[in-house]
Amino acid sequence: MYIGSTDSRGLTHCMWEIIDNAVDEALGGHCTRIDVVLHRDGSVEVRDNGRGIPVDVEPKSGLSGVELVMTKLHAGGKFGSGSYMASGGLHGVGASVVNALSGRLDVEVDRQGHTHAISFRRGIPGQFADAGPDADFTPGTGLREVRRVAKKVTGTRVRFWADRQIFLKEAEISRDSLLDRARQTAFLIPGLTIAVRDERVEEETPYEEEFRFEGGIGEFCTYLAPDEGICDVLRIQGSGQFTETVPVLDDEGHMTPTEVERRLEVDIALRWGTGYDTTVRSFVNIIATPKGGTHLAGFERALVRVINDQLRSSKLLKTNDDPVVKEDVLEGLTAVVTVRLPEPQFEGQTKEILGTSAASRIVSQVVGKDLRHFLTSTKRTEKQQARAVLDKVVNAAKARMAARQQRENQRRKNALENSALPAKLVDCRSEGLDRSELFIVEGDSALGTAKLARDSEFQALLPIRGKILNVQKSSVADMLKNAECAAILQVIGAGSGRTFDVDAARYGRVILMADADVDGAHIRCLLLTLVYRYMRPMLESGRVYAAVPPLHRVELTNIGKKKRGAKQRDKYIYTYSDAELHAKLLELEQKGFTWKEPVQRYKGLGEMDADQLAETTMDPRYRTLRRIRVEDAEEATRVFSLLMGNEVAPRREFLAKSAQDLDLSRIDA
Template sequence: MPKQEYGADSLTVLEGLDAVRKRPGMYIGTTDSQGLMHCLWEIIDNAVDEALAGACDHITVTLHDDGSVEVADNGRGIPVDVEPKTKLTGVEVVLTKLHAGAKFGNASYNAAGGLHGVGSSVVNALSSRLDVEVDRDGKTHHMAFHQGHPGVYSDTDPEHPSPDAPFKRTRKNRPTELEIIGKVSPKTTGTRIRYWADPEIFNDTAEFSYEQLIDRVRQTSFLVPGLRITVIDENVPETGDDSVDEMMEVDAAQTPADDGTGLMDAADIVSAADTAVEDTVEAGEAEARPAAVSAAVETAKVDAARHTHARVEEFRHTGGVKDFVDFLSAGEAVSDIWRITGEDTYEEETQAVGEGGELHAQKVTRKCGVDIAMRWTNGYDTTMRSFVNVVETPGGGMHVDGFLMGLTKQIRKAVEDNARKLKVNLKDSNMRVERDDILAGLVAVVTVRIAEPQFQGQTKDVLGTAPVKPIVTRMTDKQFGEMITGSKRGYKEQSGRVLEKIVGEMHARIQARKTKEVTRRKNALESAAMPSKLSDCQPGNDDVAELFIVEGDSALGTAKAARNSGFQALLPIRGKILNVQKASLSQMLNNKECAAIIQVVGAGSGAGFDIEQSRYHKVIMMTDADVDGAHIRILLLTLFYRYMRPLIEHGYVYAAVPPLHRIALAGSHKGEFIYTYSDDELAGRLADLERRHISYNPDIQRYKGLGEMDADQLADTTMDPRTRMLRRIRMEDAAQASEIFSLLMGDDVPPRKAFIVDNADDFDRSKIDT
C-alpha cells in the first residue's frame, strides 16, 4: 500500500460557523430531539438573561405550524450599531461569531445563563433559515440568515416566510447593513428571533416536545419572579374557545384557592385491569383572580386571536423557589417550606479582555447569591432541582455538594443531640444517619446566581465553580442549623417531625439490610426465620410463587386446605392494619402486621426496596366481599404504595375476587352450581335461568366472608389459577396517585368529605362489591 503524503495541504481550516455544522454534537450534544430542544433553550436563555438584568418582563415562545420557532422578548434589543473591531453590526456579530457578546464583560450582565457566547450563533449555524427583528431607537431592524450566512430572502408571501425561498448571500468580508422595516415608539425595545431547524443537521426523529417546553417555561417563571412567559402552539387542531383558556400559573399567595396549575385534570390513579376503579376529581379555576392576572389573560387572548388554531398557556409567579417547592411537593408535608438565602463574595482569577482585545489574567471579586427552598414530605422519593442563573444543572455540581454537606452535618449533629428522645443508640456503629436517609421525602430547589459560572461542557449539566461550594455550605450550616435545632422561632415542632422521619428512614434501611439476608429461601434455616404465622410455599418455585394476604384466621383455615402448597403461600392479618398515610415511619415499622408483610415479601421498604429480591411475583389481597374487606384492601394498597411502590409499578399486586352468591341448580342439573360476583349479575343469571326453564334452589347462598366457603369452593372460585379471577392493581400516574392517597387516606378531613359528597352520584356500581 503506497504511503500517503502528509503536508500542510492536508490540513483543513473551517472558518466561522462551518465548524459548528461539521461537529454539531460538540455544541448541542446530539442531533436528535434532545439537540433540537437544546437550541430552543439557548434562545430562550438569552431572553431570560434580559429579564435577570431587569430589562425584560415578558417573553413569548411560538411554535409555528410551519415547523419554525419564534422567541420574542421586550428586553433592550440586540445592539444595532457597528462593533469597532469587526466593523459589523451588533446583530451580525452576535449571530455569526462564536464567543461574542456582552456576557464576557462585567457591565451588561451580572448573572446570566448563556455565558459561553455560542448560543445564538450555534442556533443560527444549525438553522436552514433564521430571521431576527430588533426594536430599538424607534425603529424595527431586520436581518436574515441561511445556515449561518447573512443575506436576503425573496419571499413570495412576506407574511409567510419560508426557508425554501430564493436566497442571495452577502459577499464575504462585506459589511451587512440591517434593513429598517418599520417604526416603533422610542420607548419600545425588544428582540424577535424566528428560526427553522436545518433538516440536513437534525435526524428524522427529531421533534419539538411541547411537554418539555412547558416544564422549562414553568420552572423559569418560578426562578425569575414576576417574569411573564407566554407559549403559543399553532400545531393544535382548532377546538373552539377552550384552546385559548388553558391559561395561567399564578403565585399561590395571589390566589390561595388555586392549586398552582389553574385546573386539576381527571385523576385515573390506581386501578385494576378489567374492572378497574377509576376516581375522577375535577376542580375549576379559582373564583377570583387579581386584576393583573386578568389583564395578562386578556393579553394572551388577543395574541391567540391571531392564531385561531393555537393553544396558549401563560406562566407568571412571584414567590420564587418557595412556590417552586410547593409545586413539586407530592404527598403530605412533614414540614413547612424552609428557606436559606444570602449573598457572599469570593475571589477568582479570570481572563479579562483589554482595550485592544488582548486577554490578560486578573483577580476579580465575585458575588454569589444563594436561594434554597426545601420541605420534607411523608414519601421516600427525592425531588431536587438545581439551577445556576436559571439554567438547570441536572448533574448538580458545587452548589448542590455544598448544600448536601451542610445539610448532612447539621442533621447528624441534631440526631446526636436528641439521641435519647429519638431512641438512637450512639454506641451502635450501624445507627448512623446516611445521606439517603436525609434525602428520603426531601423536596428542594437549590439556586445560585454568579457571574461567569464555570460549567462542565457546553450543555451546562454540572456547575464547576469551586468557590461556590464553601459559600453554600456556610449558609446551610448557619441557617439550616437554626431550623433543625428548633432554636429559630416556630421551627421546634417541625424539626422534631423531620428528625423523627429521618431516624425512621435510618431504621428502615437497617431493617431492609437485615431482611435481605433472609429474602431468598435457599434452605430450611432461612424459611424458619420468617414470621411463624406464614404458611410458606415449597422452595424452588420462585418465578411463580404467590403470596395470599388473608383476612382473619377463619379464612386462613379454609385457604390452607384450598391452596396449592407448591407455589401458594398464605399470610393472615388480623383485621385492619395501620393506616400508614397518617402514621410515621417508625410507627409503621413497629406495627406487627406491616413489619410482617415487609419481611415476608423480602425486598425491603422505602427507597431501599429492590423488586429483584421480591420472594413472590404475585401478592394477592384476599379479603371478604364487604365494606370492611374493601377498607382492608385500601389500607394494604396504602402500605404498598408508600413503602413498596415497585410492587404496584411492576404489576405484582392483585386483588382476589371471591363470589358473592352461589346458585344451586335443581332438576336435571342438580349438583351444579353457578357463582355470581355482584347483585346485578345475580339478577341477570336468575332471569336467564328462568328464560331457559332451568330450575334452581330459591334459597340462594350469600357469602358474608371467605370463611363461609369450604375448601373446594374457595379453590374453584378464588385460588385456582385455572378458574379464578384476579384484578391487577396498576398505577397510571405517580403524582396523581400520591394526591389521591393523600386525599383519601390522610389527616385532612374536609377535602375528603368534599370529595365524597361531590362524587356520591358518580360511580360505577360494577366496580364495587355489592
C-alpha cells in the same frame, strides 16, 4: 453534545436555549414579559421586551451582533464579557446551536428606532421568499431594517422550525413540561410575566396560560410542599467571594487563562412538614439542576452539621447516641436552593450538575449561619417551631434505626430457619433472570387457580391478602412492620429505598395480577405506590407490569358449523370492557354466530378455571400485559402524592372536579 438527544427532549432543550436568553434579560432587570408561542406548523416563537440583541457591526468579525450571536460559538453576551452578572445561557453557544439545528430560524430585533430582521437556513444567513421552512431561500442576505418603531420600543423575537433531517419525526414539545418550567421560572424571578400560547389544539381557540408571582422562591416552596408545615417558610440569603481561573478572549482572539474574582449569591427557602417525602429543587441562575451539584452538597452538609450540633446542645441526643444522618434531616423537608454567579462550571451543556467547587463552601457557610440563628432563636413562635423541627428529625432517626433493627432481626431469623423467603411464596424452578416472572396475586382463592395455570418453570406466585398498607402516608418503619409489604420486598430481594439495587432483583419481571374491578384497581394502585416509593428503579427499567384479565367470556354455540376443524380454544371469546363486549357481540351477530346466554361476567380471578386463567392472563403466547412506565417522574410524584398522600383536601377537590367527566357505565356496581 449540546442538546442531549434528537427526540422530544432535545427539541424541548432547543426551545429553552432561546427562552433562557430572554430570561437572562429579566435577570438583569431589562425584561418584564416573555411570550412563548407553539405554532400550528410545528415552529416555536419566543418574544421578549428586553433590550434586544445588539445590531451594530462587530469590528473583528465584520458581522452584525445578531449574526455573530446566531452563528458563532462562544459569542454570546455572557462569554467573558461581563454583560450579565448571572445568566441561564452559560456557554455562549445555545442560540448558535439551535440555529444550526433549525431548517429555518427568523430573528427580529426592535432597537435604535427600527425593527431589524434576518433569517437562517441550517445556520446560513439569507432571506426566504415566503412563509414556512420549505420556501425558496436566497443565501448571503444579512441583517436588514424592515420598519420603523418608537425609539423606546426594544425587544427580540425568535422563531425556529426544527430541522426534520436531524430530529425524529415524532419529536414534539410537550405543553405540560413547558407550563411546568414556565411556572417554575416565574416563581424564581418575581415580577416576570411568562405567557404560553399553544395554537396546535384542534379547537378554534388556542390554549393560553400566564404566570406571574411576586413572592419568589418562598411562594414556590409553599407551592411545592405536599403536606402541612410544622414551621414557617425559612428564607436564607447571603453571598460569598471566590477566585477562579477562566479562559478569556484577548485582543488577538486567543483564549488566555485569567484569574478573576467572582461573587456567588445564595437564596434558599425551606420548611419542614408533617409528611415523610422530601422535595428539594436546586437552581443555578434559574436553570434547574435536577442532579444537584456542589451547591446542593453544601446545603445538605450544613443542615446535617447544624442540626446535629443543636440536638447535642439541647440534650435531645445523648453523648453516646449516633448522630442523625442526611436521610433523617431531609424527611418532610421542602426546599428551593438557588445560587447566582457568573459563568458557573457545569457538567455538559445540558447543565444538570453544578461543578463550581467554591459553591459548596459558600452555601454551607450561609446556610449554617442562618439555620443556627433560627434553631437558637428566643422568640416564642420561632422557638416552638425549631423544637418541632428537632423533634421530627429525632423521630425520623429513631424510625430509621428501628427499621434497621427489624431488618437485622429478620435476617437473623431467616438464617436460623435456613430460609430467606416467605412460606406463602410459590417459587419457580428457573434461576434465569431474563425469563423469570413474579406474579403478585390478589387473594388465596386466585392463588389456587394460578398454581394450576402457571408454567412452574419460570413463573412464581406471591399471594397478598386484601389491600396492603398505603406507604405514601406511612413511615419506613410502619411499612416494614406490614407483613404484605415486607414479604414483597423480601421476595424481590433487592433492598428498598436508596439502597435498592435493581441488578440484585430475583425476577426479570414483576406482574401485578388483580381482579378486573374497582377493588382490583385500588389494590394495583397501592402496590404501585410501594414499588414507586421503595423500588423505583424497577419501574424505570421497565420491569413492572399489570396483568390484564378479561371481564367477560362469550361461549359460541355454532363454532363447529361455521369453522371447519375449529379448536376448543376458538369456542370462547374474551373481552376486557363493556364497550368491547357490545362491539364484539354486534360483530358476531353480523357474521352469523350464536352464543350461550347470558354472557359470563367474571367477578374475580378466583372465578376462572385454570385453563381460562392461563389462556387469557398468564400464558405468554396469548396474554396481554400492560407495562407500567415512569415517563415523567415529577408528574408521577405529584399524582401519587395527590391520590395516596396525607392531604385530604386536594384529593377531595380532584374527585369533585373529575366526577362530571366520569362515565357512569364504568362504575363496577
